[in-house]
Amino acid sequence: MRPLSIIYTTHNEIDIIERSLATVAGWSDDLVVVDSFSTDGTAELLAGRPDVILRQRAYQGPAEQKNWAIERARHEWILLLDADELVTPALRQEIDALLAAAELPYDAYWIGRDNHFMGKRIYHSGWAGDKVVRFFHRDRARYDGKQVHEEIVTEGLRVGWLRGRLEHYTFKSLEHFLDKTRRYARWSAQDYAARTPRVGFYHLLVKPVYRFCKHYLLQGGFRDGREGLMISAVLAWGVFLRYAYLLTGRR
Incomplete structure (x- = not known):
């Protein structure tokens, strides 16, 4: 099976980061969190975890921070997550199956997200079709330069869809x-x-x-x-x- 790099970028995510990390536990030997000098204890919590490689770096923008981390990933295939995203068992199994295949047919993959707001699953409000490219080949994908809603540039890439989904707890209150x-x-x-x-x-x-x-x-x-x-x-x-x-x- 191909190895997987997992990347997070964080800032003050003490309320949710452990829940997200629990969904990827034992999955990668290259689990990297790039933290932009959190002040709520996030960095201290991560520093105490032997399964996490903590790197602290000044924040210049979301795309720039993620691209910096992507370029330094140890393995060719990357799963990039936000701290408020939880990987479902179905998604993890599907990615494992792709990593074990003789060849992956795409350069990057869309993943659907189920959004939650104030503890409630949101089925409408424009959030129903939410999707993100988060599983991709390190050498073929980079984020655009947007400051808000940055996305992987898909032009020129072969992009597929995964059936498994992410649980997204975007706003606590x-x-x-x-x-x-x-x-x-x-x-x-x-x-x-x-x-x-x-x-x-x-x-x-x-x-x-x-x-x-x-x-x-x-x-x-x-x-x-x-x-x-x-x-x-x-x-x-x-x-x-x-x-x-x-x-x-x-x-």
């Missing part, structure tokens, strides 16, 4: 959701700066309203109850903040 949305909006403003020469009424009102309607009505957020309403409203607020940061940053 409403406060956590708000903090993360504010941070993402600030970073997203950098991504949108070049393609938004002027911020106006359309960006500050029409786009946020449309985003709310999209998640809550078109994508069935109302079917997720109060959690769906909060998701839709906060994501719309994030769109407003993106352009507000972009507007004020140009003054």
Whole structure:
């Protein structure tokens, strides 16, 4: 069987990292966590684990941090995870089967994610079709340069699908959701700066309203109850903040 490298990038993940690590226990001799100087005890916890290779590095951006780790992976095939993602037994078995095969037919693989918010599984609200490329060949895949929602560049790659899924516990609380949305909006403003020469009424009102309607009505957020309403409203607020940061940053 081919060996597997597992990579995490972390910052202040003390609440969830052990749950995620438990789902990959005993799977790899190259389990690397690149931590951007956590202050909540995450680094100390990881330093005490003999199965984890801890590397601390200043954070310059999500894609840059992940690409740095990918280039240093010991093995050709990589599973890259966030601390709030849990590998299901079915996904682990499927990856093992691929690693044991004579040849892998693809360079990278999409993996679907089941999202949870405030302890509840979210079936709608635009999160139902969530997917990420997280299992890939080290020498063929790299992340794009986005500050928010960075993705593996799939152009020119053979990309397949895995049936197994990740359990994604993305927001622990409403406060956590708000903090993360504010941070993402600030970073997203950098991504949108070049393609938004002027911020106006359309960006500050029409786009946020449309985003709310999209998640809550078109994508069935109302079917997720109060959690769906909060998701839709906060994501719309994030769109407003993106352009507000972009507007004020140009003054």
